[in-house]
Amino acid sequence: MRMSQYFLPTLKENPSEAQIVSHRLMLRAGLIRQTSAGIYAWLPLGLRVLRNIERIVREEQDAAGAQEVLMPTIQSADLWRESGRYDAYGPEMLRIKDRGDREMLYGPTNEEMITVLFRDGVKSYRDLPKNLYHIQWKFRDEVRPRFGVMRGREFLMKDNYSFDLDKAGAIRSYNRMFVAYLRTFARMGLKAIPMRADTGPIGGDLSHEFIVLADTGESAVFCHKGLVDKDILARTIAYGGDLQPLVNEWTSLYAATDEMHDKAAFEQIPEGERLAARGIEVGHIFYFGTKYSKPMNAVVAGPKGEQVTVEMGSYGIGVSRLVGGIIEASHDEAGIVWPESVAPFKVAIVNLKPDDGAVAGACTKLYDAFKAKGVEVLHDDRDIRPGGKFADMDLIGIPWQVIVGPKGLAAGKIEVKNRKTGNREELPADQVVSRLA
RNA sequence: CGGGGCGUAGCGCAGUCUGGUAGCGCGUCUGCCUUGGGCGCAGAAGGUCGUCGGUUCAAAUCCGGCCGCCCCGACCA
Structure with missing residues (x-):
């Protein structure tokens, strides 16, 4: 979605x-x-x-x-x-x-x-x-x-x-x-x-x-x-x-x-x-x-x-x-903080810069890959500032946040945050889906 | 059902005591700017003040009825 x-x-x-x-x-x-x-x-x-x-x-x-x-x-x-x-x-x-x-x-x-x-x-x-x-x-x-x-x-x-x-x-x-x-x-x-x-x-x-x-x-x-x-x-x-x-x-x-x-x-x-x-x-x-x-x-x-x-x-x-x-x-x-079994979505993709073609492209690719694996995924593609997205995402409590921004992407990394523990890991883009699916 | 509180813009509230042009913050819309934790600037829209009646030249404000909602208690998945 x-x-x-x-x-x-x-x-x-x-x-x-x-x-x-x-x-x-x-x-x-x-x-x-x-x-x-x-x-x-x-x-x-x-x-x-x-x-x-x-x-x-x-x-x-x-x-x-x-x-x-x-x-x-x-x-x-x-x-x-x-x-x-x-x-x-x-x-x-x-x-x-x-x-x-x-x-x-x-x-x-x-x-x-x-x-x-x-x-x-x-x-x-x-x-x-x-x-x-x-x-x-x-x-x-x-x-x-x-x-x-x-x-x-x-x-x-x-x-x-x-x-x-x-x-x-x-x-x-x-x-x-x-x-x-x-x-x-x-x-x-x-x-x-x-x-x-x-x-x-x-x-x-x-x-x-x-x-x-x-x-x-x-x-x-x-x-x-x-x-x-x-x-x-x-x-x-x-x-x-x-x-x-x-x-x-x-x-x-x-x-x-x-x-x-x-x-x-x-x-x-x-x-x-x-x-x-x-x-x-x-x-x-x-x-x-x-x-x-x-x-x-x-x-x-x-x-x-x-x-x-x-x-x-x-x-x-x-x-x-x-x-x-x-x-x-x-x-x-x-x-x-939703337990995974009842969470409305398992994964949320946080697109930090929707008007950046590379970021948007990476998000779309992730989104499609999650969908293909049957993972319920919410894509925050809204054109608002990052702060608002982080706040909303923590509020609605999706268990996994996949954070995609220009800085990380330039280094070939995507951040995965666990809502419950707050732990973050940086993963190469092609490993994100297999890590969570 | 007993006790208490509250109804003013989408949300949070001020204004009511002491009647006289309906306000603030957030949100929303437009433009610019900005872009890794609710940014900044400029402009705009949005309210018959819960409702009905009364008092008055004049009521969000005073008086009365009604409706709605919340909290505490007794009761309950």
Whole structure:
């Protein structure tokens, strides 16, 4: 993409409404624009990040055996009356009427709808287990939306629902998601720690929140330091096998959010191993048994022909929230520092002198070579001074900056700067692409 | 929902107390100059001062209603 053509409105100053760093940087770097309280439009650069996060989530869900569907945002009130939640949910649910005066709602979650889809499509224990997910916009009319996309009213969420014949099966499903979540967040460059959670209004008796450590996090968290160093990506995962030992490895060390915190247990940990920090919830998984399947009559025929109410679990990842969460966890004074896996572009070519034929030619050549290798590349060919380009580039946080100017070029060198470390190396022009691709 | 704050040009703000021609910085546009970290000079465009009503000869400014946004708390992916 040529930056001179790109819709990328960056801001030099902080918008006054944005108080936390991720919100400020998302506005300044031209990722989003607010349209109402807690509702945002995604601009090209932000959308690319959102799509990358979605892609990782999707890949890990598929690998763990979940199947993607897509349910609508608008649901009928009758569906929610069936589970008894239409009246229970309260004003957080956005209720609307269609032209026929029928009561509808903008879905805050999809337990009811998925249960009906499952109920009508699956009749035998032979079809179990099933795990269905979708990535869809939700609306919760929060009392107090804030912190940009971290707590919006409209937000993109991956949610899925597992169906098993019995509790043991449901726990196997739970464990698969547990491991898939560890991998998902790790791939985004995040340290996400599973913490025993309160099951709250969704109900059930087994639940973990995945918390990203960040100084600006909303909640206080307490855990064993060893959890931070564990590396799930180094493990080979067999989703068909028994994942319980792996799950135990992550859950045996102490980790709890403020509301579940057990001070005495925490103090059992040797002092040097304790970690009291702040965190952002980016995922939440629940086993909730028959809470929905029972009232909504989601039953299958068992091996002996008996009717069995299925055991369910639900699993959520805040996809749009993750954009903010990643920035909270990865930024510096100059701007965003994107992990490569979610970066809107992997490489940015900084053309210091676009009207210099040799420089422009070298940039175009690099650009084409990166494209040929399938590398996402942004070419800053704008006719502005170098200072502005450097500032914008650091602000939007592209992992690799390839800096091409007349001085370096005359010496046959091109500078490659790593956004995260600030390291610079000078390379001959013909080695730049192979160094990064 | 309780408490607090704010709405003036694309962004950041002054002006409001004490009513009288709507301003500054950044950004934008034009020209020159400059070109390795938001350069310089000259010129220009851009605002029914959130909105509705009231007071007044006169309202960004005083009074009232409404709308919107932000922050703290309780609640939440």
